[in-house]
Amino acid sequence: MRVEDFDMFATLLKQRSGLVLTKDKAYLLESRLMPVARKWNMKGLDELANTVRTRKDEALLRDITEAMTTNESSFYRDSKPFDQFRQLVLPRLLETRASKRSIRIWSAACSSGQEAYSLAMLLLDEQAKIAGWRIEIVGTDISAEMVERAKAGVYTQFEVQRGLPIQMLVKHFKQNGDKWQISQQIRQMASFREWNLLQDLSALGQFDVVFCRNVLIYFDQPTKTKVLESIARQMPPDGILYLGGAETVLGITDRFKAVDGQRGLYTPAAGGFAAPAAARAF
Incomplete structure (x- = not known):
């Protein structure tokens, strides 16, 4: 992933969810956003990043945010x-x-x-x-x-x-x-x-x-x-x-x-x- 794309996605996620991503989490960003790119019929993360920059599509931004949100839970967690x-x-x-x-x-x-x-x-x-x-x-x-x-x-x-x-x-x-x-x-x-x-x-x-x-x-x-x-x-x-x-x-x-x-x-x-x-x- 290009450095400028990582920075753009990290800023977007911080603004929308409060989530802070450091550079060592680039692999996580890539693995979770690739399914979003495929869902939107894009060739890869480069196209996804370019689309975010040029078209403020709320549905797309929501998909990106939700893909990066950690959904970890269990019943009676930690008891x-x-x-x-x-x-x-x-x-x-x-x-x-x-x-x-x-x-x-x-x-x-x-x-x-x-x-x-x-x-x-x-x-x-x-x-x-x-x-x-x-x-x-x-x-x-x-x-x-x-x-x-x-x-x-x-x-x-x-x-x-x-x-x-x-x-x-x-x-x-x-x-x-x-x-x-x-x-x-x-x-x-x-x-x-x-x-x-x-x-x-x-x-x-x-x-x-x-x-x-x-x-x-x-x-x-x-x-x-x-x-x-x-x-x-x-x-x-x-x-x-x-x-x-x-x-x-x-x-x-x-x-x-x-x-x-x-x-x-x-x-x-x-x-x-x-x-x-x-x-x-x-």
Whole structure:
């Protein structure tokens, strides 16, 4: 790939998705954009690059952006965040939201929906505690293809084997050929929509809990700051933010602070999240 083409694609992706590509990732750019070139009946990446320069085709730009977006997810990924949610976060929310009996959860960069559906299955197991409550799970992703996959709730054998306990598979999924579809009951507990984290988030509304795990690692520091501060504006003072195990707010923003003793959990700096008495030993 020509250096000037790499620089052009890298700039385009940074502007549209926040993704930062370094020169050592040229091979990744080539392998993921060749299928886009073929889809658009182009001979190769040179023609693709020239077309992008001369014709601002939004559909083409979307295909390029989606091709480079990492869509990595699995059910109950890393497990600890879901243990924290069940034993620490949910009990606290049931205390503090008792008057309005409503909880909103956001799965940001949700890919094909496994994180959102993992939360839905977890909440269904706790249905005796949340009877009469309005629980809303919203999943968003920059990729239209991933959003449609999430809405369908259909997964391959490989995908359901990654992190999903067999009892959950039997209980909540129906096999159809070589694919598995999650039950309508679970699908109705989550909604999905296309959204770019670099956009204005205000239209999404306020969220009590935000899962934004393993997303910031692809951004440079100014973009990380922008995204975290945008998220902070969509949360109440006692909300909870989940980041990935390798991610932090230190040196990036002062809008969040870590929850004591809970790796990966953050709360708005202006407020605070206190564990319920029954869960403080967790």
